[in-house]
Amino acid sequence: MSQDTNGSTTTAAPGSGGAGNGDALENLLHEGRQFPPSAEFAADAVVSAGEYAEANTDRPAFWARQARELLSWDKDFSQALDWSNPPFAKWFVGGEVNAAYNALDRHVENGIGDRVAIHFEGEPGDTRSYTYAELAEEVRKAANAFEALGVAKGDRVAVYLPMIPEAVITMLACARIGAVHSVVFGGFSADALRSRIDDAEAKLVVTADGTYRRGKPSPLKPAVDEALTKPGHTVSNVVVVKRNGEDVNWVEGRDHWWEDTVSAASGEHTAVGHDSEHPLFILYTSGTTGKPKGILHTTGGYLTQTAYTHKAVFDLHPETDVFWCTADVGWVTGHSYVAYAPLVNGATQVMYEGTPDSPHQGRWWEIVEKYKVSILYTAPTAIRTFMKWGRDIPGKYDLSSIRVLGSVGEPINPEAWMWYREVIGANAGKNGETKEHPAPIVDTWWQTETGAQMIAPLPGVTATKPGSAQVPLPGIAIDVVDEAGESVPDGHGGYLVVREPWPSMLRGIWGDPERFKDTYWSRFEAMYFAGDGAKKDEDGDIWLLGRVDDVMNVSGHRLSTTEIESALVSHPSVAEAAVVGAADETTGQAVVAFVILRGDAPNNGDATVLELRNHVGKEIGPIAKPKHILVVPELPKTRSGKIMRRLLKDVAEGREVGDATTLSDPTIMSQIAESLRK
Ligand code: 6R9
Numbered sequence: 036m037s038q039d040t041n042g043s044t045t046t047a048a049p050g051s052g053g054a055g056n057g058d059a060l061e062n063l064l065h066e067g068r069q070f071p072p073s074a075e076f077a078a079d080a081v082v083s084a085g086e087y088a089e090a091n092t093d094r095p096a097f098w099a100r101q102a103r104e105l106l107s108w109d110k111d112f113s114q115a116l117d118w119s120n121p122p123f124a125k126w127f128v129g130g131e132v133n134a135a136y137n138a139l140d141r142h143v144e145n146g147i148g149d150r151v152a153i154h155f156e157g158e159p160g161d162t163r164s165y166t167y168a169e170l171a172e173e174v175r176k177a178a179n180a181f182e183a184l185g186v187a188k189g190d191r192v193a194v195y196l197p198m199i200p201e202a203v204i205t206m207l208a209c210a211r212i213g214a215v216h217s218v219v220f221g222g223f224s225a226d227a228l229r230s231r232i233d234d235a236e237a238k239l240v241v242t243a244d245g246t247y248r249r250g251k252p253s254p255l256k257p258a259v260d261e262a263l264t265k266p267g268h269t270v271s272n273v274v275v276v277k278r279n280g281e282d283v284n285w286v287e288g289r290d291h292w293w294e295d296t297v298s299a300a301s302g303e304h305t306a307v308g309h310d311s312e313h314p315l316f317i318l319y320t321s322g323t324t325g326k327p328k329g330i331l332h333t334t335g336g337y338l339t340q341t342a343y344t345h346k347a348v349f350d351l352h353p354e355t356d357v358f359w360c361t362a363d364v365g366w367v368t369g370h371s372y373v374a375y376a377p378l379v380n381g382a383t384q385v386m387y388e389g390t391p392d393s394p395h396q397g398r399w400w401e402i403v404e405k406y407k408v409s410i411l412y413t414a415p416t417a418i419r420t421f422m423k424w425g426r427d428i429p430g431k432y433d434l435s436s437i438r439v440l441g442s443v444g445e446p447i448n449p450e451a452w453m454w455y456r457e458v459i460g461a462n463a464g465k466n467g468e469t470k471e472h473p474a475p476i477v478d479t480w481w482q483t484e485t486g487a488q489m490i491a492p493l494p495g496v497t498a499t500k501p502g503s504a505q506v507p508l509p510g511i512a513i514d515v516v517d518e519a520g521e522s523v524p525d526g527h528g529g530y531l532v533v534r535e536p537w538p539s540m541l542r543g544i545w546g547d548p549e550r551f552k553d554t555y556w557s558r559f560e561a562m563y564f565a566g567d568g569a570k571k572d573e574d575g576d577i578w579l580l581g582r583v584d585d586v587m588n589v590s591g592h593r594l595s596t597t598e599i600e601s602a603l604v605s606h607p608s609v610a611e612a613a614v615v616g617a618a619d620e621t622t623g624q625a626v627v628a629f630v631i632l633r634g635d636a637p638n639n640g641d642a643t644v645l646e647l648r649n650h651v652g653k654e655i656g657p658i659a660k661p662k663h664i665l666v667v668p669e670l671p672k673t674r675s676g677k678i679m680r681r682l683l684k685d686v687a688e689g690r691e692v693g694d695a696t697t698l699s700d701p702t703i704m705s706q707i708a709e710s711l712r713k
Contacts, residue, residue: 066449070456071498073472076438080495082347082509090509097510098126098339098538105342105379107141108132109308112335116536122556122563123543124536126336131308134315134338135178135211138378139171140306151383154357154406155200158247158389165200167381173200173297175304177208180296184272186239188213188309191317193237193270194364195219195228195259197246198388201276201293202364205241206316206374210334213309217317217329220365221246222674224696225261227327231319232262234329235545236269241293243276244283249393252279260284311335317545318367320483328554329545330367330483336538337371338379340487344508345376348477348491349410349439357436359385359403360412366675367483368443371539372412376487391417396424400432404465411459412441416676418451423610423633426458434462435470439494442478445677446579448601452476452501480504480579482565484555486539489513490577502601505576511537515569515577520559528570530583533563568595587616587624589658596680599661602654603628606647608636613670613678614661617687627687628661629670629707638666663687667707674699686711 072080090097095115102112112130142148148168155163165173186192192209194216196202202218209216217235219228232240240263245254256275263270275283276293312333319327345351349358358377362368377384385406391399399421403411421429440460442452460474475494481487489511490504497505507513512535515523523529533540540563544551558564568580580595587596596614603612611631616624630647632638644664652660665686671679674697682704685692692704 066500066502068449069498069500070473070475072475072495076350076472076475077495079352080350080493081352082350082493082495084493084496086347086493086509094510094512094535098336101343101510102127102130102335102339102538105346106132106137106335106338108335109136112311118536121536121561122552123548124336124540125312126333126536126538127311127339130311130335132311132335132338133211133306133308134334134375134379135174135207136306137338138207138210138375139167139174142167142381143171147381150381152378153200153203154383154385156385156387156402156406157199158387158393159250163200170200170204170378172302173204174207174211175302176300177204177297178211178304179300180274181208181214181239182212183300184239184274184291184296186212186214189215189314190239191215191217191235191237193217193219193228193232193235193240195221195240195242195255196276196364197221197243197255197278198363198369198386199243199246199276199278200386201241201243203374203378203386204297206364206370207378210315211304211306213313215314215316217319218365218370219319220363220674221255222365222699223258225258228258229262229265229268231327231329232268232270234319235317238269238271240270240273241276242273243278244281245279247279247389247393249390252281254279254281254283256283260286263289309334312542314542316370318370318483320367328547328550330541331543331545332486332539333542336540337486338375340537340539341371341376342379343510344479344488344491345372345380345382347493347508348479348488349412349441350494351380351382351410353380353382356382356409356438357385357406358382358410358412359387359406359408360441361387361399361417362412362414362443363675367486368412371487391420392424397428397431400429400434403434403437404432407436409436410439410441411437412443414444414676415442415447415451416445416672416678418442418447418455419604419611421458422451422454423631426454429458429462430467431465432462433465434459435464435468437462437474440474440476442476443481443488444675446581446597446601447478447502448597448604449501450601450605452478456501475499476501478502478504480567480577484541484565485533485537486541489533489537490579500576503572503576503578507577511535513577514562515571516559516562520562523571525571525575526573528568528580530559531565531567531569531577531579532559533565534561587614587626589616589619589622589624589626598655599626599628599651599659602651602659603630603647605654606650608632608643609647610634610636611670613680613683615680615684615687617662617684619662625662626659627683628664629667629683629686630664631668631670632666665707665711667710669700669703669706671695671698671703671707673697 099115110131112127117125480490619625
């Protein structure tokens with residue numbers, strides 16, 4: 036090992052895998068940098084390496100300890116795990132617990148009612164802060180109001196709200212009374228909302244007149260009206276938060292203003308414990324094809340693992356930290372790490388309504404400086420956007436409060452990881468000072484289905500590696516297996532699986548137990564199939580390689596889209612890249628890359644393409660050189676920021692482009708087509 040100028044230790048690159056298995060992964064696996072925690076960080080860390088050993092000795096007992104330490108139970112459980120009817124797990128059997136009481140009331144009872152729970156920052160610059168006592172009161176009012184509208188335990192409530200505190204209040208009010216929330220991302224269409232309302236048979240919809248987007252009012256209520264135009268639905272009431280003050284259509288008897296119902300309700304409400312396996316929420320997520328799956332989560336196990344991971348992975352010190360997860364509550368990250376875990380753990384968090392570039396590209400960093408955010412949790416797509424905008428923008432702000440950085444949602448390429456570390460994590464003030472010990476980065480792998488983080492470094496324990504999520508968390512049994520379900524040795528790749536049940540695992544797909552079994556439990560015997568490709572390096576650390584449908588096979592060599600994207604983005608001219616495997620008569624699949632050049636990089640046509648091909652050849656090997664590289668103005672992304680490779684594949688294979696309705700900007704595909712005609 037040797038020290039380089041970044042203070043990292045470098046090790047020899049892990050060797051490549053065996054037959055047909057991973058010699059094309061050299062780019063990622065040549066990534067030999069490692070960043071051990073500083074002595075100061077490790078000394079003050081809330082979780083130590085001992086937890087791995089404890090969890091390995093007796094996994095259910097480890098989780099039972101977490102459940103009892105992190106939550107206040109109305110009735111203690113008698114058994115940690117009942118796995119007698121796989122894949123249907125029961126965690127903390129016989130226990131009774133109330134999520135809202137755990138997130139709020141108990142903190143007030145424990146004397147921290149004056150601590151700020153949420154600092155809300157509206158896009159136009161309006162702000163509101165709620166202490167734990169105030170937020171608890173709002174949730175009790177909402178619980179009373181929803182009950183008065185006929186919502187009872189077990190009923191479903193659709194939530195179609197922007198990133199405003201009322202979204203969290205609504206979710207927790209549902210949890211308090213045992214109603215099951217189904218949050219539908221505010222960017223989804225009326226049709227998508229209706230199909231989710233129908234599937235879950237929701238009784239109540241909670242929405243807002245609208246929100247703000249890039250300085251302009253953006254409506255929400257019209258989509259609810261449209262969704263409910265056709266008869267045959269189950270909704271009897273709609274509660275509407277006044278947010279942007281725009282005129283709205285009103286259906287007398289059905290529609291109720293939040294301020295007339297919730298704000299007017301009593302602030303007294305007694306929380307009762309619900310069974311540990313009582314449904315907490317449904318969250319729809321898209322499968323590879325067909326209709327969205329309503330992923331079902333229950334109470335005790337979900338709360339335990341979200342709270343534990345939030346504490347362990349972010350090294351949470353709730354008395355002093357200010358946590359900011361930038362995800363919308365419409366996604367699982369916004370459920371687990373905005374609405375639930377930070378509050379259950381008694382932390383102070385920031386919630387921001389708008390986009391990162393409104394009114395200027397420094398808005399996020401202004402927010403970090405203003406609230407002294409100490410833990411920032413965001414997605415690689417955001418980091419790469421900031422890279423594109425340039426380091427001068429965050430450089431104008433004092434980000435010295437940041438002590439842990441998180442990443443989630445997709446593989447993070449080493450360049451973005453290093454930029455995150457050096458530009459955000461090392462910022463020690465607006466005058467360009469840098470920290471001796473930049474904030475550790477935790478790359479967290481998990482899914483809507485897993486409910487909480489599953490693979491991530493522990494920032495006080497793990498020597499982090501740029502681009503790798505690395506280690507299963509204590510109490511989580513992850514493996515990488517081959518086609519036959521056999522564990523692969525270190526240095527080899529395969530499919531990511533979970534071998535043992537975990538507390539926050541999905542309990543099913545709403546109304547479709549067969550699809551639950553088929554999708555996740557039929558590919559390999561007695562293992563959960565995540566749908567992701569992964570590789571173990573020579574240290575046994577895990578590198579995520581994207582969805583298995585994104586792993587290409589070129590002339591019998593397995594190539595990862597992520598790895599080639601990573602190589603492309605490591606070229607100084609490239610801002611973003613997306614790679615697809617296009618059907619090819621000779622090689623099975625051929626690599627086709629779509630790249631966005633950096634603002635200041637010249638596009639010299641064929642010469643640029645040649646240079647980039649050679650760069651990939653140099654980084655990975657000739658086999659990985661893209662057959663075609665197309666320079667485009669934008670990439671098609673879903674509203675959660677995931678690149679829709681399916682659409683790029685259509686372009687690469689010369690087909691008519693398929694359904695593009697879930698894109699954040701539906702005009703992108705025509706922009707791409709236009710740029711390719713030039
Ligand atoms: C939390 C969330 C899940 C899929 C998952 C994987 C990808 C998420 C990742 C990651 C590599 C990470 N993914 N985190 N890939 N490294 N740290 O994103 O849930 O929206 O259900 O997506 O996202 O492919 O299978 P969800």
